[in-house]
Amino acid sequence: MGSEPHSTIQTVFARSASGYVGRELPPAEQAIGVDGLVWGYAEEICSPAYWAAQAWMWEVEAPDHYKLGRSLEEELIACLLGGYGIPAEVGLAAYERLRAVNADEPAALRSEEVVLALLEEPLNVKGRLVRYRFAKQKASYLAGSMQQLLQVDKEAPDRDLRDALTNLPGIGLKTASWIVRNWRDSDCVSILDVHILRAGRILQIFPMNWSVERHYLQLEAAFLGFAGAISVRASILDSVMWMNMRQLPIAIVRRLIDPTFVAPEPSRRAPSQLELAL
Known part of the structure; x- marks a missing residue:
């Protein structure tokens, strides 16, 4: 290219x-x-x-590079088991294990005890046995979500489906948007994580004082407006921004956000949550 x-x-x-x-x-x-x-x-x-x-x-x-599941249930399993604090390969390994159970006996994943047993058993990740983090918490969320998903209108419009999914245990706007984007190839929602937030701040379409926790819908509207202005699909742009931004060194990202930024001397101190969000 x-x-x-x-x-x-x-x-x-x-x-x-x-x-x-x-x-x-x-x-x-x-x-x-x-x-x-x-x-x-x-x-x-x-x-x-x-x-x-x-x-x-x-x-x-690669237009379909982000889709994981063959049903809304499978997409929910994949997205709920992935995300913050879970390495992608570990989340995918857990997903494959639970997807196999869901294919044979869907009702089994409505039991927190069954899901917890599946998540507590070490996963084979590239030949290594790895334990899944947050197994108890995610087992509770997943079993509860699979139970309540039975009451969700799966044919609802994209935004309505996203909003309905936020009522399920452990699923907020970001995870619900992730599920709908993947399953529906939806251009009506956005998966706003720290990488998309940084990209929007570099473009100056996201005010610096807006946060995902407090301004999700405003940030989403700004993102979708930008995607429309450059005539690209929001679902593709979201994924591409995530892939690109996570590969850029943080010092370069901070300089792009703030041209006056000067990288500090190396320190053993862990970055604060505010610094990580910039």
Whole structure:
């Protein structure tokens, strides 16, 4: 993939099953129609053009890369067992174990005791036996959610389904949005974690004093508005931002958010929660 830099009309390329394909983006100095932002250059990390190019490339190369389950129940299991504090490979290993049980006997996962026994048994992760963290807490959440999911209207519109899922044990707006995005390929919700928050702050579409805990719906509206302005699917953009931002060194991220930031001398002190959110 690549681009023709500094031309009036920018062209980016992606490899598809039939060969290389190209897409034109507006000139770098053209406004996108959101908060005074201009497109910038496609090779300029975290510019609107960069995100438009990256999202389009991923849509060409791997449009279904985020979907895990074959049913809403399976997607709920995957998302509830993953997330903060759980390495991706550990969450996936736990998901595969519980998905196999759900396929044979769905009612079994409505029992907290059964789920806890499944999560407490060490998982084989790349040849190593690993214990799943928070087994008791997640067993309670998962069993309760599987019970209450029976009462949820699975055919409801995306936003209504997301809101209904937030009434299940252990499922907030972020996890509910994750489930709906994955299962429905939904462009009506956003999975707002620290990586998306940082990307939005770099773009200056997220005010610095807004937090996921207190301003989720406002942040989501700003994100969806940005996705629409650069003409990319919100579901793809969300995933691409997450993948890109988590790979950037934190010092670079902080400098992009605040150009006056100066990296401190190395310290043994663990970063505070506020520092991690920047």
